[in-house]
Amino acid sequence: MASEKGVMLLDFWVSPFGQRARIALAEKGVEYEYKEENLRDKSELLLKSNPIHKKIPVLIHDGKPICESLIIVQYIDETWSDKAPLLPSDPYQRAQARFWADFVDKKVFECGGKLWKLKGEEQEAAKKEMIEILQILEAQLGDKKYFGGDIFGFVDVAFVPFTSWFYSYETCANFSVEEVAPKIVQWAKRCMERESVEKTLPDPKRVYEFVCYLKKRFGIE
Amino acid sequence: MAGSGNSEVKLLGAWASPYVARARIALNLKEVQYEFLEEQFGTKSELLLKSNPIYKKIPVLIHDDKPICESLIIVQYIDEVWVSSGPALMPADAYDRALHRFWAVYIDDKFVPSLFGMMRAPTEEAKAESKEQALASLQLLEEAFGKISKGKPFFGGDTIGYLDVALGAFVGWMKAFEEMNGFKLLDDAKTPLLCAWAENFCNNEVVGAVIPETAKLVELAKVMQARFKSAPPAN
Numbered sequence: 001m002a003s004e005k006g007v008m009l010l011d012f013w014v015s016p017f018g019q020r021a022r023i024a025l026a027e028k029g030v031e032y033e034y035k036e037e038n039l040r041d042k043s044e045l046l047l048k049s050n051p052i053h054k055k056i057p058v059l060i061h062d063g064k065p066i067c068e069s070l071i072i073v074q075y076i077d078e079t080w081s082d083k084a085p086l087l088p089s090d091p092y093q094r095a096q097a098r099f100w101a102d103f104v105d106k107k108v109f110e111c112g113g114k115l116w117k118l119k120g121e122e123q124e125a126a127k128k129e130m131i132e133i134l135q136i137l138e139a140q141l142g143d144k145k146y147f148g149g150d151i152f153g154f155v156d157v158a159f160v161p162f163t164s165w166f167y168s169y170e171t172c173a174n175f176s177v178e179e180v181a182p183k184i185v186q187w188a189k190r191c192m193e194r195e196s197v198e199k200t201l202p203d204p205k206r207v208y209e210f211v212c213y214l215k216k217r218f219g220i221e
Numbered sequence: 222m223a224g225s226g227n228s229e230v231k232l233l234g235a236w237a238s239p240y241v242a243r244a245r246i247a248l249n250l251k252e253v254q255y256e257f258l259e260e261q262f263g264t265k266s267e268l269l270l271k272s273n274p275i276y277k278k279i280p281v282l283i284h285d286d287k288p289i290c291e292s293l294i295i296v297q298y299i300d301e302v303w304v305s306s307g308p309a310l311m312p313a314d315a316y317d318r319a320l321h322r323f324w325a326v327y328i329d330d331k332f333v334p335s336l337f338g339m340m341r342a343p344t345e346e347a348k349a350e351s352k353e354q355a356l357a358s359l360q361l362l363e364e365a366f367g368k369i370s371k372g373k374p375f376f377g378g379d380t381i382g383y384l385d386v387a388l389g390a391f392v393g394w395m396k397a398f399e400e401m402n403g404f405k406l407l408d409d410a411k412t413p414l415l416c417a418w419a420e421n422f423c424n425n426e427v428v429g430a431v432i433p434e435t436a437k438l439v440e441l442a443k444v445m446q447a448r449f450k451s452a453p454p455a456n
Contacts, residue, residue, distance in 0.1 A: 052327065052361065066319045068326055078315040091301040095289045102291060103275065136275070 007032035010046050010058040012039055014210050016109065016161030017069035018057040019200050023157050024073045026196035028080040070101055073157055086154045100140055100147065101158035107133045108162050116172040116211050117220060127173040134181040141183055145190060152194060160197055163188040167204035168211045230255035231283040233269050235262065237441050239333075240292040241280040242390035242431050247296045247310060249427035250381060251303040293325055296386055308380040317369070321376065324365050325387040332358040333391065336406075339398060340442055341449055355406060362388065363412040370414070374421045381425060389422040390432075397438035 009025070009032055011018035025032055037046055037056050049058045049065035059066045059075065066075050077086040087094050111133060114126035137159065141147055147155035166177045166188075178185045191197045232248065232255050234241030248255050260266055260279055272281045272288035282289040282298065289298050300310040312318050335358060338351030369376050369384070376384035395406045407416045422428055 061316075064316055066316070066323075068323055071319050071322045071326070074322070075315055075319045078318065091298055092284070092287055092289070094301065095294050095298040098294045098297070099289075099291055102294070 004063050006062070008035060008060040009033070010035050010037055010043070010049065010060070011056050012037050014202060014207060015056060016165065019161035020069045020157050021057045021059055021072045021076070022200045023160065023196045024076040024086060026200065027084040027086070027152070027157075027194075028076060029083060030076070030080055070105060070158060073154065077154070085151070086148075086157060088148070088151075088153065097148070097154040100137075100155045104137070104155070104159045104162070108159070112162065112165055112169055115169045116215060117218070119220075123173055127175055130169060130173070131175065131180045134177060134184055138181040138183045141187055143183075146187065152191070156191060160188065160191045161201060163191070164201045164204045164207050168208045171208060172211070228285050229283075231258055232256070233258050233260060233266070233272065233281040233283070234279045235260050237433055237438060238279055239390045239394055242393070243292040243386050244280040244282055244295045244299070245431045246381075246386050246390060246428055247299040249431065250310070250386075251299055251306045253299070253303055253306070292390075293329070293387060296383060300383065308377075310377065310381070310383045310386065312377065312382060320365075320369055321382065321384040321387075324362065324369075324376075324384055327358075328362070328388055328391075332362070332388075336391065336394065336398065339402065340446060352402070352404075356411075359406060359412055359415065363415050366414045366418060370418075375418065381422065381428070385418075385422060389419070389428065392419050392423060393432040393435065393438055395419075396435045397442055400435060400439055401442060 007025070007030055009018070009021055011021070011034060013036060022034075035043075035045075037043060039056070042054060045060075046056065046058060047054055049060060050056075050067045053067065055067070057067075057069055057072060059072045061075075061079070066072050073086065087097055111126055111130045115123065115130060118126055144150075146152050147159065163184075166185075170176055192201070230248070230253055232241070232244055234244065234257060236259065245257070258266075258268070260269060265277055268283075269279065269281060270277055272283060273279075273290045276290065278290075280290075280292055280295060282295045284298075284302070289295050296310065312321060332355065335351045335354035339348055339355065342348035342351055366376060370378065373379050375381050376388075381389070399406055407419055409416050423432060
C-alpha cells in the first residue's frame with residue numbers, strides 16, 4: 001500500500017468528536033485535507049481505515065490511520081510537539097487531564113442524546129443528570145481561564161465542541177446552562193476567542209436544525 | 222518528583238479485580254514499593270469515596286496523597302513517573318502508542334463487557350450472544366497481535382508493554398470462564414498467537430504473583446452469579 005504523504009481527516013461537520021481533531025490540528029498549525037463523509041453512505045477509504053468501528057473521525061497521517069478522537073488528539077499533540085502543547089508535562093497533571101477528558105467522553109454525549117431523544121419523566125431524569133455533569137465540570141474548572149489552567153489544553157479540546165450543542169440541550173429539555181453552570185458558559189466564550197475554536201465550531205442554531213432533522217428521522221415527537 | 226525513594230505509594234483495590242491487576246502488574250514491573258489496601262467486597266471505604274468521588278471505584282493509586290483513578294490512566298502514570306525503572310510500557314513511536322491506546326479502549330468497550338456479559342446474562346440467548354461477541358473480539362485481537370508484535374512475544378515487543386498489561390490482567394478471568402462454561406476462549410486453532418502470548422505473559426514472575434488462581438475466581442464467580450440472580454442489581 002503506497003503511503004501518501006500528508007495529513008487527511010475523515011470527518012462529519014457536526015461531529016463534536018471530529019471537531020476535537022480539527023481544533024487540535026488548528027492549534028498546531030498543521031495543514032491537512034478535510035474529507036466530509038456521508039455517514040449514510042460511508043466511503044471505501046473510511047471503511048478501510050477504520051474497519052473495526054467504521055466511524056469518524058479518522059486521521060490519516062502519511063497513509064496510516066489513527067482512530068478514536070482522544071487518541072487522535074494525543075497523537076497530534078505528540079507528533080507536532082513543537083507548538084501549543086495540549087497535555088501538561090507533569091505526569092500527575094497529565095493523569096488529571098486524561099481523567100477529565102475521559103469523563104467528558106463517558107458522560108456528555110450520551111446524556112446529551114437522551115435530552116433530545118426522550119420525553120416526559122425519562123427526559124427529566126436525563127436533564128437532572130446533565131445538570132449534575134455540567135456542575136461537576138464547572139467545579140473542576142473553578143476560576144481557571146481554561147481546564148488546562150492558563151493553557152488551552154486536552155480537556156478544553158475534549159469538551160469545547162459540546163458547547164455548540166448547549167442550545168439544543170436547552171431547547172429540547174427546557175433549562176439554561178448559564179443558570180446551572182455560569183462559569184462553563186464564560187469558559188466557552190473565552191474558547192471562542194481562539195481562532196481554532198471559532199473557525200471549527202458550527203453555529204448552535206445549525207446544530208439544532210440537525211437535531212430536529214434527526215428527531216424527524218427517528219420519529220421522535 | 223519522579224521515582225524519589227521515600228515517596229509513598231498506596232493502591233486501593235481488590236484481589237479479584239482485573240482492573241486492579243493492571244495497576245499491580247505495572248507497579249511490579251517498575252519495582253515500585255506500595256501498600257495494597259484491600260477493599261471489602263460489597264462495601265466502599267471512606268478513603269475510596271474520598272479519593273474517587275466521581276466513580277467511587279477501584280483501582281485508585283494514591284501517590285504522595287494524590288489520587289489517580291481509572292486503570293489505564295494509572296498504568297500510563299506509573300510508566301511516566303517511574304520512567305528510569307525497567308523498560309517503558311508505552312512504545313517509543315507515536316503511531317505505535319496510538320495503536321496500543323486504540324486496542325486498550327477496544328478491550329474495555331467491547332471485549333470486557335462481553336466477557337462478563339456471559340456471567341451476568343439473564344437468559345441462555347443473551348449468554349450465547351455475549352459468548353459470540355467475546356470470541357469475535359478475541360479474533361480481532363489475535364489479528365492485531367500479529368501486526369503489532371511483529372513476531373516478538375508481546376504487544377510491547379520483547380518486553381511487556383501497555384497493551385499486554387491492559388489485556389493480560391484479564392487472563393485469570395478468561396481461564397475461569399473457560400472452566401465454568403466448558404469451552405475455550407483462547408484456542409490453539411483460532412487464536413494461536415494469543416495462546417502463546419498468554420502463556421508468556423503468565424510465566425513472567427511479577428505477573429504470576431498478581432493473577433489470581435483460576436479456582437478462586439471460579440468460586441467467586443459462583444457467589445456473584447447467585448447474587449445477581451437472587452436480588453435486583455446493586456451498584
